[in-house]
Amino acid sequence: MKDTEQSIIEAAILIFNEDLSAPLEKVAEKAQITRRTLHRYFKDRNELMLKCKTEIRKACHKAMQKAYDSTEDPVKRLEYMFYAGVECGTKDTFLHKLHTLHDHDHRAHDKECAEYDDTFSVWKSHLQYLQKEGLISSMMTVEWMHQLFQGIVGASVSSRNNPKNDLEVVKKLGWFSFSRGIGL
Amino acid sequence: MKDTEQSIIEAAILIFNEDLSAPLEKVAEKAQITRRTLHRYFKDRNELMLKCKTEIRKACHKAMQKAYDSTEDPVKRLEYMFYAGVECGTKDTFLHKLHTLHDHDHRAHDKECAEYDDTFSVWKSHLQYLQKEGLISSMMTVEWMHQLFQGIVGASVSSRNNPKNDLEVVKKLGWFSFSRGIGL
DNA sequence: GTAATATGTCTCAAATGTGGGACATATTAT
DNA sequence: ATAATATGTCCCACATTTGAGACATATTAC
Numbered sequence: 001m002k003d004t005e006q007s008i009i010e011a012a013i014l015i016f017n018e019d020l021s022a023p024l025e026k027v028a029e030k031a032q033i034t035r036r037t038l039h040r041y042f043k044d045r046n047e048l049m050l051k052c053k054t055e056i057r058k059a060c061h062k063a064m065q066k067a068y069d070s071t072e073d074p075v076k077r078l079e080y081m082f083y084a085g086v087e088c089g090t091k092d093t094f095l096h097k098l099h100t101l102h103d104h105d106h107r108a109h110d111k112e113c114a115e116y117d118d119t120f121s122v123w124k125s126h127l128q129y130l131q132k133e134g135l136i137s138s139m140m141t142v143e144w145m146h147q148l149f150q151g152i153v154g155a156s157v158s159s160r161n162n163p164k165n166d167l168e169v170v171k172k173l174g175w176f177s178f179s180r181g182i183g184l
Numbered sequence: 185m186k187d188t189e190q191s192i193i194e195a196a197i198l199i200f201n202e203d204l205s206a207p208l209e210k211v212a213e214k215a216q217i218t219r220r221t222l223h224r225y226f227k228d229r230n231e232l233m234l235k236c237k238t239e240i241r242k243a244c245h246k247a248m249q250k251a252y253d254s255t256e257d258p259v260k261r262l263e264y265m266f267y268a269g270v271e272c273g274t275k276d277t278f279l280h281k282l283h284t285l286h287d288h289d290h291r292a293h294d295k296e297c298a299e300y301d302d303t304f305s306v307w308k309s310h311l312q313y314l315q316k317e318g319l320i321s322s323m324m325t326v327e328w329m330h331q332l333f334q335g336i337v338g339a340s341v342s343s344r345n346n347p348k349n350d351l352e353v354v355k356k357l358g359w360f361s362f363s364r365g366i367g368l
Numbered sequence: 369g370t371a372a373t374a375t376g377t378c379t380c381a382a383a384t385g386t387g388g389g390a391c392a393t394a395t396t397a398t
Numbered sequence: 399a400t401a402a403t404a405t406g407t408c409c410c411a412c413a414t415t416t417g418a419g420a421c422a423t424a425t426t427a428c
Binding site: 188217218220221224 | 404405406407408
């Protein structure tokens with residue numbers, strides 16, 4: 001019964017990803033509880049948002065790290081990390097969105113931003129490594145490849161909203177487009 | 185002095201794209217006017233939102249059509265239509281977002297959705313044509329290529345938030361990734 | 369079955385967002 | 399310079415959102 005808190009967070013991520021200032025009522029609806037119950041778990045919107053941020057950072061970091069550790073082969077490693085992004089779904093897209101908002105100024109000494117950077121530092125370092133090895137195009141910056149990654153993950157997640165699109169198929173399509181898109 | 189209305193719309197598109205339920209105060213700030221002035225031009229949030237939707241549909245439709253008409257060469261045509269998307273910037277990403285929201289059910293008989301479909305029907309038809317001619321991969325659906333298009337346009341628009349990234353460079357990078365991503 | 373815990377219902381006060389009236393000031397056109 | 403128009407300031411009524419107390423009901427653990 002303690003998973004109510006978690007289900008609220010999951011619901012909030014889905015709602016806030018589409019509408020940052022959505023009323024908490026909508027989050028409660030999505031979580032299939034009352035707003036009163038939501039307030040028993042979270043003092044206010046801010047506290048809920050903080051928990052969401054922690055959750056998405058944790059989940060994405062864990063998934064990316066796991067993918068990285070799952071193989072030694074540089075190209076497979078890249079592929080699995082891409083899949084990790086897709087499997088994180090809305091959590092990944094929301095995380096990226098929060099750190100590219102126009103008013104959010106990203107500074108590394110901030111704790112949240114540091115954790116965000118940390119989550120993708122392995123990923124970015126790996127992209128640089130692949131460039132040095134000549135496995136992927138050197139004409140593009142790591143920043144662009146990261147934006148491309150987030151963009152294609154977003155496209156994959158959108159595709160999955162249509163239930164007729166199987167996760168595995170979507171992942172393969174996404175990887176095809178991403179890998180070729182970075183000149184692999 | 186009549187361009188105040190237009191500048192409010194432009195500001196609203198930027199704000200609402202990031203935060204659908206953002207207070208109108210934020211729109212006014214972005215447009216560098218008072219909320220009181222905003223209310224003189226738009227009765228309420230709903231009216232403003234409708235104007236935004238009309239604006240983005242109009243702008244994107246016009247840009248896509250212009251790109252289509254600018255050449256006869258099928259591949260160049262595709263390339264120019266991609267650039268059109270990037271040049272529409274937030275307008276394109278916002279338009280796409282509005283029609284992929286979870287609560288928005290997309291039905292063709294609805295006037296707004298019909299116009300949306302119309303805007304990208306030329307684009308999608310052209311993708312199908314290229315597939316039939318064997319110029320791009322036939323392993324993927326038109327829907328996926330469209331999602332990919334929107335995803336990479338979004339990545340390009342994000343990149344441009346960093347002023348050191350020149351529009352032309354971003355366009356070229358985006359096109360490189362997109363064209364290869366669809367197997368061209 | 370009983371106690372503990374979780375959730376729902378009803379209610380309400382505070383905070384925030386919204387729309388617009390009244391009037392002053394600023395800008396533009398002629 | 400003057401009139402017309404646009405915008406800002408101040409203010410207010412209204413709607414929505416928010417956070418929580420009090421209590422009933424439901425669920426779970428033992």
